[in-house]
């Protein structure tokens with residue numbers, strides 16, 4: 663069984679709007695509710711720690727979801743700081759060798775089949791595992807005016823998704839070392855890679871979208887409302 667850390671302390675600057683995107687309503691409930699439902703309805707996930715912005719006025723105050731514990735903590739200035747804070751809020755029953763998952767609150771369209779495959783990969787790979795999608799489009803490098811400067815090789819390039827799964831002790835150490843080095847890591851795998859480890863990429867669904875801009879919300883709403 664695993665706990666999941668859910669970074670939900672972001673402001674949604676690229677999205678804009680009055681309230682943080684994780685609290686926008688889709689199909690009748692906040693986006694974060696869909697994310698919690700996808701995670702905590704999975705039989706192998708036993709609880710969640712949500713990293714919230716300080717004095718978050720929107721958090722509904724859930725202390726459990728489908729009978730499973732939901733803990734909260736105060737996140738940090740960067741996503742990695744929020745994940746590090748959530749690690750500290752885990753129960754003592756989660757040992758250094760226990761695999762924990764990290765999943766963006768802003769990715770509500772997560773399927774159990776992806777969680778199943780991620781957990782299997784994390785059990786088989788001590789370096790951890792993460793959902794990812796192979797790059798299938800041609801990649802261009804642009805100048806400041808978005809004029810193409812050329813085409814980048816895309817062989818063996820993947821887009822990192824979440825959840826990402828690592829042993830608690832490894833993740834804690836990796837994040838601490840990145841912070842100590844002043845390196846802002848954009849995902850947990852980056853921190854682990856800095857230690858010379860090679861987490862397993864697990865091909866995940868392309869519709870496991872992160873809501874980043876308003877256009878993403880319309881697509882995610884369609885996906886969540888489509889059975």
Ligand SMILES: Nc1ccn([C@@H]2O[C@H](COP(=O)(O)OP(=O)(O)OP(=O)(O)O)[C@@H](O)[C@H]2O)c(=O)n1
Nearest residue numbers: 669670671672673674675676739740741767768
């Ligand atoms: N300091 C931060 C920044 C982000 N997040 C969370 O990390 C996830 C992915 O981050 P992103 O999509 O970048 O969300 P925001 O940081 O809110 O967006 P923006 O960068 O546009 O402000 C989101 O669930 C967000 O709430 C977090 O917990 N703590």
Ligand SMILES: C[C@](O)(CO)[C@H](O)COP(=O)(O)O
Nearest residue numbers: 741766822823824848849872
């Ligand atoms: C963790 C992540 O979702 C993997 O792609 C991504 O790095 C988050 O980036 P953001 O800029 O914090 O949204």
